[in-house]
Amino acid sequence: MRKIAILLSKNYKLLSVAAILDVFETVNKTYRTTKLPEPFSISLMANEDFVLQQSEAFGYQIQSINKAEQMDLVLIPAFTTDNMQQTVKENAACIPNIIKQYQQGAGIATFCTGAFLLGASGLLNGKIATTHVDAGNGFANAFPQVKLRVDKTVTQDGRLYTSGGATSSFHLLLHLIQEFCGKEMAIKIAKIFAIDMDRDKQSYFSTFQPSRNHTDDLVAIAQDKIEANYHDAATIEELIKDIPASRRNIVRRFKLITGITPIEYLQQTRVEAAKKLLENTNKQMTEVIYNSGYNDPKAFRKIFKKNVGMTPTQYRDKFQVR
Known part of the structure; x- marks a missing residue:
């Protein structure tokens, strides 16, 4: 019997935990109905100060990750918040024990934005990983040593x-079940x-949402020019030629601010406009x-x-509002 534990991190997404439990409990139930031993021993764990707050959840007693x-x-569910820097900071006390579990032979699986906590551990450095498609730029900036494949549904x-x-979590669960x-x-x-x-692939679910949460006026001017004139300008040089900087x-x-170059920003703005027209x-x-x-x-x-993962015609067939 394989021992698996779901980490109840601070700001964990309830739906993510419920989906993981539902799938593994269903596997165990399927084995029971055929009179075979259950393949998984399921438990929940959390950092010491969080155990008392949770007490008992999902019908499981929660154990301290330290003990x-x-x-x-070890399974790390998605987070409810978009502020990944703060969320990782709040869960930093879990990281040494995640590393310890891995060094002693455990596999570590993350779902959606849960990858940020694993990224912060350093275990993903030089490794292939994915996360929520709209969190890709933030992840790449935070963990440049990780080989991010944000187009992928699942990586190992x-x-x-x-x-x-979101639903890519189920594909990872299937991957794990097939392996075990x-x-x-x-x-x-x-x-x-x-x-x-x-x-x-999950790239066709992405929405280009450029960051505006910054105070760099020069970058803001460049963003404004690109977003207002993307359909007219032939090159990025035409758009930024009047900005008073080299x-x-x-x-x-x-x-530094957006995570991508002005040329990439122009391309993604144009692709997003095309997607809306196709939809x-x-x-x-x-x-x-x-x-x-x-x-x-x-x-x-x-x-x-290249950006969406399918042709414009395929995208229209899949997502057009009828």
Whole structure:
């Protein structure tokens, strides 16, 4: 029997914990109905000062992470907050024990934004990981040594597992069940929870939400110019030529604040505009391309697919409001 523990971190997302428990409890129940030993021993753990607050949750007694026995797998659920820097700080006391569990042989699996806590441990340095698609820039800035693959639904690098946002958690759960219980059980659970097993990308769920929570006036001017004129300008140089600073200085400060270069910002602004047109209008593809700031259909399709993970036509078929 494999020992698994869900970490109840501060600001844990209730739905994330419930989904993890539901799936693993269903696996155990399935084994019981066939008179086979349950494959998982499930427990909850939290940092010492949080155990008393939670007392007992989800029908499980909560143990202190400082006194927890050695696990085979530690699961870190998503967070409820978008302030990841503060959330990691509030949960910093858990990090030494996460590292200890890993060093003694446990696998560590994170769901959605739970990857930020694992990133802060340093265990992901040089490793492949993913997180919620809209948290990708923040994660990349916070943990530049991690090989972030934000387009991926699930990643595994040795005994470290991560998943993308929301329903991607179920794909990681299936991945873990297949690894520990075999593909037949993973397929059975996929059918019970109606999970599409073939989805391996999440990039088409992203929404470009540029950061405006800063005080750099030069960067704000550049953002305003790009967002107001993305469909007219041919190059980024045309957009920033009147800003009173060198191109090198603009690019440096812009990337420091937003996490991407002005050129990438322009591309993502155009792609987001195209997505909205594909979702909400019946415009011909040539109109969509032109209204998004592109003149070359081939270049548009290449950039769109690179950013979104599917062609413009596929995106319209999937997301257009009928």
